[in-house]
Amino acid sequence: MYNFTEIEKKWQKYWDENNTFVAENNSEKPKYYYLVEFPYPSGSGLHVGHARSYSALDAMARKKRMMGYNVLFPIGWDAFGSPAEQYAIKNKIHPKQAVLENIKTFKGQLKKLGISFDYSREFSTTDPEYYKWTQWQFLQFFNHGLAYKDKKNINWCNTCKTGLSNEDSSGGVCERCGDKVVQKEKEQWVLKMSMYADKLIEGLDETDFQERIKIAQINWIGKSCGAEVLFDIKGTNDNIKVYTTRPDTIYGTTFMVIAPEHPIIEKYKDKINNYKEIKKYQNKSKEKSEFERIELSKDKTGVKIDGLTAVNPVTKELVQIWISDYVMMNYGTGAIMAVPAHDERDYEFAKKFGIEIKEVIKGGDISKAPYIGEGEMINSGILNGITSKNEAIEKMITYLKENNIGEEKTNYRLQDWIFSRQRFWGEPIPLVHCDTCGWVPVPDNELPVLLPDVAKYEPTEDGESPLALITDWVNTTCPNCSGHAVRETDTMPNWAGSSWYWLRYMDAKNNDCFASKEALDYWGMVDYYNGGMEHATRHLLYARFWHRFLYDIGLVPTKEPFKKRVAHGMILGEDGQKMSKSKGNVVNPDDMINLYGADALRCYELFIGDYEKEVIWNESSLNGCKRFLDRVYKIGSKLNNSNEYTKEIEIIINKTIKKVTEDIENMKYNTAVSALMILLNEMESLEHITKKDYRTFLHLLNPIAPHITEELNEKYDLGNVLCNSLWPVYDENKLTDETYELIVQVNGKVRGKVIIPTNSTKEEMEKYALGIENVKIHINGKEIIKLIVIPSKMVNIVVK
RNA sequence: GGGGCUGUGGCGGAAUUGGCAGACGCACCAGACUUAGAAUCUGGCGGGUAACCGUGGGGGUUCAAGUCCCUUCAGCCCCACCA
Numbered sequence A: 001m002y003n004f005t006e007i008e009k010k011w012q013k014y015w016d017e018n019n020t021f022v023a024e025n026n027s028e029k030p031k032y033y034y035l036v037e038f039p040y041p042s043g044s045g046l047h048v049g050h051a052r053s054y055s056a057l058d059a060m061a062r063k064k065r066m067m068g069y070n071v072l073f074p075i076g077w078d079a080f081g082s083p084a085e086q087y088a089i090k091n092k093i094h095p096k097q098a099v100l101e102n103i104k105t106f107k108g109q110l111k112k113l114g115i116s117f118d119y120s121r122e123f124s125t126t127d128p129e130y131y132k133w134t135q136w137q138f139l140q141f142f143n144h145g146l147a148y149k150d151k152k153n154i155n156w157c158n159t160c161k162t163g164l165s166n167e168d169s170s171g172g173v174c175e176r177c178g179d180k181v182v183q184k185e186k187e188q189w190v191l192k193m194s195m196y197a198d199k200l201i202e203g204l205d206e207t208d209f210q211e212r213i214k215i216a217q218i219n220w221i222g223k224s225c226g227a228e229v230l231f232d233i234k235g236t237n238d239n240i241k242v243y244t245t246r247p248d249t250i251y252g253t254t255f256m257v258i259a260p261e262h263p264i265i266e267k268y269k270d271k272i273n274n275y276k277e278i279k280k281y282q283n284k285s286k287e288k289s290e291f292e293r294i295e296l297s298k299d300k301t302g303v304k305i306d307g308l309t310a311v312n313p314v315t316k317e318l319v320q321i322w323i324s325d326y327v328m329m330n331y332g333t334g335a336i337m338a339v340p341a342h343d344e345r346d347y348e349f350a351k352k353f354g355i356e357i358k359e360v361i362k363g364g365d366i367s368k369a370p371y372i373g374e375g376e377m378i379n380s381g382i383l384n385g386i387t388s389k390n391e392a393i394e395k396m397i398t399y400l401k402e403n404n405i406g407e408e409k410t411n412y413r414l415q416d417w418i419f420s421r422q423r424f425w426g427e428p429i430p431l432v433h434c435d436t437c438g439w440v441p442v443p444d445n446e447l448p449v450l451l452p453d454v455a456k457y458e459p460t461e462d463g464e465s466p467l468a469l470i471t472d473w474v475n476t477t478c479p480n481c482s483g484h485a486v487r488e489t490d491t492m493p494n495w496a497g498s499s500w501y502w503l504r505y506m507d508a509k510n511n512d513c514f515a516s517k518e519a520l521d522y523w524g525m526v527d528y529y530n531g532g533m534e535h536a537t538r539h540l541l542y543a544r545f546w547h548r549f550l551y552d553i554g555l556v557p558t559k560e561p562f563k564k565r566v567a568h569g570m571i572l573g574e575d576g577q578k579m580s581k582s583k584g585n586v587v588n589p590d591d592m593i594n595l596y597g598a599d600a601l602r603c604y605e606l607f608i609g610d611y612e613k614e615v616i617w618n619e620s621s622l623n624g625c626k627r628f629l630d631r632v633y634k635i636g637s638k639l640n641n642s643n644e645y646t647k648e649i650e651i652i653i654n655k656t657i658k659k660v661t662e663d664i665e666n667m668k669y670n671t672a673v674s675a676l677m678i679l680l681n682e683m684e685s686l687e688h689i690t691k692k693d694y695r696t697f698l699h700l701l702n703p704i705a706p707h708i709t710e711e712l713n714e715k716y717d718l719g720n721v722l723c724n725s726l727w728p729v730y731d732e733n734k735l736t737d738e739t740y741e742l743i744v745q746v747n748g749k750v751r752g753k754v755i756i757p758t759n760s761t762k763e764e765m766e767k768y769a770l771g772i773e774n775v776k777i778h779i780n781g782k783e784i785i786k787l788i789v790i791p792s793k794m795v796n797i798v799v800k
Numbered sequence B: 001g002g003g004g005c006u007g008u009g010g011c012g013g014a015a016u017u018g019g020c021a022g023a024c025g026c027a028c029c030a031g032a033c034u035u036a037g038a039a040u041c042u043g044g045c046g047g048g049u050a051a052c053c054g055u056g057g058g059g060g061u062u063c064a065a066g067u068c069c070c071u072u073c074a075g076c077c078c079c080a081c082c083a
Helices: A006-019 A048-066 A083-092 A095-113 A127-144 A166-172 A193-208 A212-222 A247-252 A274-285 A290-298 A344-353 A389-402 A501-505 A516-524 A540-552 A588-597 A599-609 A619-638 A647-666 A669-684 A692-699 A708-717 A762-770 A773-779
Strands: A032-036 A068-071 A147-157 A163-164 A181-193 A224-233 A238-242 A257-259 A302-313 A317-322 A336-340 A408-409 A431-434 A436-442 A475-476 A484-487 A530-531 A565-568 A739-746 A749-757 A782-788 A794-799
Touching: A006 A095, A006 A647, A006 A708, A032 A501, A032 A516, A048 A095, A048 A530, A048 A565, A048 A588, A048 A599, A048 A647, A095 A336, A095 A588, A095 A599, A127 A147, A127 A436, A127 A540, A147 A344, A163 A181, A166 A540, A166 A794, A193 A540, A224 A389, A224 A599, A238 A247, A238 A257, A238 A540, A238 A708, A238 A762, A257 A344, A274 A302, A274 A317, A290 A475, A336 A344, A389 A408, A408 A708, A408 A773, A436 A475, A475 A647, A484 A773, A588 A619, A599 A669, A599 A708, A599 A739, A619 A669, A619 A692, A619 A708, A647 A708, A669 A692, A692 A708, A739 A762, A739 A773, A749 A773, A762 A773, A762 A794, A773 A794
Parallel strands: A032 A068, A032 A530, A257 A317, A530 A565, A739 A794
Antiparallel strands: A147 A163, A147 A181, A224 A238, A224 A302, A224 A408, A257 A336, A302 A317, A431 A436, A431 A484, A475 A484, A739 A749, A782 A794
């Protein structure tokens, strides 16, 4: 086994000193922007999973450069947020210090891997020079009315002591610590993301995302079309608005359900006879985490409101009102019209509480189960006899509109983005509150609002941000009236800094704006964005929303930030489990580099399997890649002085150029590596190889194993450094051999093979086929019905 | 409950998109070198003595199916009392 450590160091130094991978902001060459999700520099260092996507994009970027593009392939650090803070608390150091240390580790590891990042554009989201612009952009949201403070029930994590967005608390557990999420009423900054729901759906048309990612986004936005209908509350001038996707079933409404938090209860508490009982139910459901709500979903609970009755606006029938936690305040209107005959949940509820079930669509047996399919409308007044669902819905909506009792309404699962966190380690929200002027933005020339240096940054017990304790930071003057004002003490969520970072790479050192117009125009959209599937919804939606807003106010030139988005698969431990410290199955890339070398690790990361799928780590296979590279090294001893391709392998070399070029482009890295292995096997079977054979082979391998290929190219004096040389091109006329093996089948079974000239005609192919002894045996005495000839491939003889 | 994905040797995975299933690699076996091992090289490697059988199972379309259609089973991921 060769040790390539010194060679790797040598070439890493060479690239650094020559600024080989520094992108130009203006260039004659066409531009190409590769973006890989910037890492969170955690305490545990780089993961072999990181190494997989970095190696893959590095191969693409290196190849693209050699193809004559001006490639931007940047790297930075997403370093605000809880993990850094937790790490700092645990190790009793300042988060700033923790981040610096971790970045140093990560960067060292990346350099050792030889990833061709443009480090001249590196930054961390925690740099004041960067978060100044995060704050500035937040103020654009504020100034355009898209950031508002709202007192609402928010998802709250008692362990992290902070509010969470819906996206961060799905499944009813905290994304960070896994503790259950409870509801807590708090004033929060919120970004009006729901306003962009349609734009976020439509914008997908301008992208070239993988279909699975588009679908995930669309599902997350969760658009649903239906109607809002007003049900009068008997004995008041008031009404309750419900949301339904099936207004056509309104005749089947036998009760109504409102969410436990519905405001109507407080409003009419004097009228409610069982107010105490209802209050008790409310409190119980507040304590339940969303997870528990779902767990208990089989068993419906609820309380009938005694004293309030609604009126069905179409039939004028009286409708009882219940509260139940199967209706959510944060979706629709927090109230539903229950149609037990045709909705499963309503059906269960009605069964449990003995409420009438009234059939309005013919088709099922509602004594056994609700019927949800299509059918003829019955017991439905003006809709009777209609058999089409859509027609019935349309007719009812028209009726609702004509009578001012309802209208069409589209709803989204996507909520506004809760943007406040009660934590220390985040971008301070750059607003001050003045008793006279209200909320006032910090003026641009005072940005960034720096995080104060403090000794204590643990979250507080009462759920206030730790910043609230620093009185001389909190107290300030109003930029508007110079009166007394206090700073906002909440910080931004972890997602803020990653919502525009690709723009900063375009012009990372600019002090006058987040990026110059020239830079933004020049780089345009990110051509290729690689990240994990776990970010296909949240990060990608936040980022697209943020970017689209900047576009709408004229700050960026494109509607969408990313042309193409692809996701890599996860690497599992050798035991087939997700790698984790507790399972002890974590593979450290540094160890692998020390044992096998960076090139072997890179090669294996690409060879390991289908890039988009999850794969299991296997160190023996990594060793196999190391063996391959050792053989690449050794074959140099077979060199002669010729500057032409060896005749015997000329075709396969051309084929390999084509294959590797296309495979790297299409993320089929595993077959690119395998093609190179095949070519090496061929070269090994020769007595000698030429300089041109070797140079081309090294060039093709260079994006995958950049160190040893450069070294060998130099050692044998094969030409200019590979990274500054144009990518090999194949000769279209040298892709096929002069002969090929014709496959001959009889009734679909292979009965013979024969090597024939490539330019054989159909008739000649048939003749060759029928001439094979074994074929003759199989067709002997039988009638030939058909002869199927596939050019350059096979002949199938159909006999009876 | 809704949506998405995957099932191919002992293992990771190939298969020009309907045309020789198992490329390439790992593991394994045998041989060479060696006092011996490691490393390296050479050969073998889906099952079956064979006819043949083989891409989760069962049907179908076709001259031809891992690939297309129907059906069924198993596993994974995301969302979820979303009205």
